[in-house]
Amino acid sequence: MLVYTTIANIFERPDGVKIASVFILAIIVTSVASRAHRATELRVTGIDFDDRARDLVSAAAAAGAINLIANMPQQRDEQEYRDKVSEQRADNHLPVDEPFLFLEVTITDPSDFASPLRVFGEDVAGYHVLRLEASTVAQRDRGRPVADPRRPPDGCRTSTSAGPRATRSRTCCGTCSSATARSHR
Numbered sequence: 001m002l003v004y005t006t007i008a009n010i011f012e013r014p015d016g017v018k019i020a021s022v023f024i025l026a027i028i029v030t031s032v033a034s035r036a037h038r039a040t041e042l043r044v045t046g047i048d049f050d051d052r053a054r055d056l057v058s059a060a061a062a063a064g065a066i067n068l069i070a071n072m073p074q075q076r077d078e079q080e081y082r083d084k085v086s087e088q089r090a091d092n093h094l095p096v097d098e099p100f101l102f103l104e105v106t107i108t109d110p111s112d113f114a115s116p117l118r119v120f121g122e123d124v125a126g127y128h129v130l131r132l133e134a135s136t137v138a139q140r141d142r143g144r145p146v147a148d149p150r151r152p153p154d155g156c157r158t159s160t161s162a163g164p165r166a167t168r169s170r171t172c173c174g175t176c177s178s179a180t181a182r183s184h185r
Contacts, residue, residue, distance in 0.1 A: 040107075043114055044114070044115065044116060044117040045114050045115060045116050046116045046117070047116070047117045047119060048116055048117070048118050048119065049119045049121075050118075050119065050120050050121060051121075052120065052121030052122065053119040053120055053121030053130055054121070055121060056101055056121040056128050056130060057101070057121075057130070059099070060099055060100075060101055060128075063098065063099050064098070065098055066101065067094060067095075067098055067099065067100035067101070068100070068101055068102075068103045068130075069084060069085065069088050069094075069100050069101070069102050069103065070102075070103050070104075070105075071084050071102045071103065071104050071129075072104070073104045073106070073131075076124055077124075077125060078124075078125035078126070078127075081102065081124065081125060081127040081129075084102070085100070085127075088100075099128075100128075101128050101129070101130050102124075102127055102128065102129040102130065103129075103130050103132065104129060104130070104131045104132065105132045105133075106131070106132065106133050108133060117132055117133070118132070118133050119131070119132050120132075120133070
């Protein structure tokens with residue numbers, strides 16, 4: 001009887017259902033928008049520079065100005081960096097005589113909102129690159145030092161084949177993300 005009365009009221013006076021639906025829809029839209037916005041943020045608890053990154057920033061600062069070129073890494077080859085430099089020189093009038101650093105940010109886990117930011121300096125095809133990475137592993141292992149992603153974690157093995165064309169291969173421990181495992185190779 002209660003179910004019948006409820007259904008009859010909904011059809012006779014649908015205003016309550018309409019108002020409730022608007023509130024439910026507003027909550028869902030707000031939640032999705034908030035999550036989408038937070039997924040693109042990068043919040044850090046600290047910044048850890050490796051030696052090469054510290055050297056690159058110091059050298060750029062000693063030259064007078066630190067010019068950063070943001071780059072979304074794709075092929076990470078000479079052509080990519082050369083194209084980006086010519087694009088930035090044309091669009092932003094980057095001086096030819098001033099040094100610059102490429103800045104590449106990788107968010108490894110968007111749901112991890114508080115982890116240390118690790119900065120690694122690299123020379124790729126003659127260009128100086130600062131690679132920034134926020135890792136979920138560092139968040140879970142708060143008491144231990146931040147691991148260098150270029151060095152495999154414990155459990156990853158390196159094997160070397162014998163012969164004149166010796167090659168090295170790495171077997172990952174299974175606890176690494178696929179991106180981290182690829183960087184171990």
